[in-house]
Amino acid sequence: MNGQELTQVNRTLAVTGTFQPQAMLADADGDQIPDDYDAYPNDATRASKICFPITCSESDLITMAYEDLYPLEGDGDLNDYVTWGRSEEDVNAKGKIVKLRTYYQHVAKGTLLVHTFRLRFGAAATGAGLVRKVTGFTNVVTQTNATFSANDLKNGISVYNENSSQTSQSANNTNSITFKPGKKAALELTFNTPVARAEIGHAPYDPYIVLVNTAPLNLNFTETETHLPGKNSSILQILTSGSYPFSIVVPGIWHWQVETLDIRLSVKTGYLEYAAWVDSGGISFRDWYTKVTKTSAVYNNLPATGTLAGFINVIKNKYFILGVLLVLAVSLGVGFALKKRLSATVA
Secondary structure (H helix, E strand, C coil): CCHHHCCCCCCCCCCCCCCCCCCCCCCCCCCCCCHHHCCCCCCCCCCEEEEECCCCCCCCCEEEEECCCCCCCCCCCCCCEEEEEEEEEEECCCCCEEEEEEEEEEEECCCCCEEEEEEECCCCCCCEEEEEEEECCCCCEEEEEEEECHHHHHHCEEEEEEEHHHHCCCCCCCCCCCCCCCCEEEEEEEEEEEECHHHHCCCCCEEEEEEEECHHHCCCCCCEEEECCCCCCCCCCECCCCEEECEEEEECCCCCECCCCCCCCCCCCCCCHHHHHHHCCCCCCCCHHHCCCCHHHECCCCCCCHHHHHHHHHCCCCCHHHHHHHHHHHHHCCCEEEECCCCCCCC
């Protein structure tokens, strides 16, 4: 028989052993995210948690520091309103944010003026329910609930429902003052419908202060807002190669300037590289905030025990990359910057 006469070949294969099909990965809530990878395996509305700045630890914080006289220059010490903060987001299987939690603690008020502290989501397309818990000076927790429309979120909501004189128990702006932390605020927003990233932006979102009372300085304006750089394009923006920001975000527990010592001036600053960092447009000296060059110029009475001390010790390594990104973003963001020279200056 040759190959041209071959029309069919029959073969029989035998496999020994027992066949066991691969088990399906468990998915208790049916959201198509396996339980092993699901932060909320029994909740189909949530699948993952995103924390800022790095982890969900209560000691994983950023420091936000503000000057409060925008558009006037002020004294440049960046301690008029200082707060620690962090945030968490619950995200569904489609990548949209379902819940958002932000945590703040007011830690310095280096001014006689009074502010409110607010949080804004400038592109919000849906409303949200809010649970606000404020921890007072004696650790008593006060809870309030509220409902906000999309327009409310766009215009900004109150973090504390109190002003800065009520949320701080010490100025914490000179080294003769023992550190006394202010009130804590925990906000949980549950959106009416899950929101896309573009609607709320990236953490820390848009936390800002509103100047309520300028009477101690005999100024003729109130309700002036100071935002983080790049967070509110509806207000006058000043950004030149020689400008300074009205506010900064620094990773970790940052030692802010003591009262009236201008962070920009070499004879007064505790951070000599700060001005050079600003002048470079954020390209050089990106870790300036880790290098205290004059200890007497910065507030040194922050607690140095327990988890806080451990957190401070790792700022220079674990948080170095994040710090570069955060501080660089603040300097390059199109936002509220403080010119070296303004015609109207208030000391």
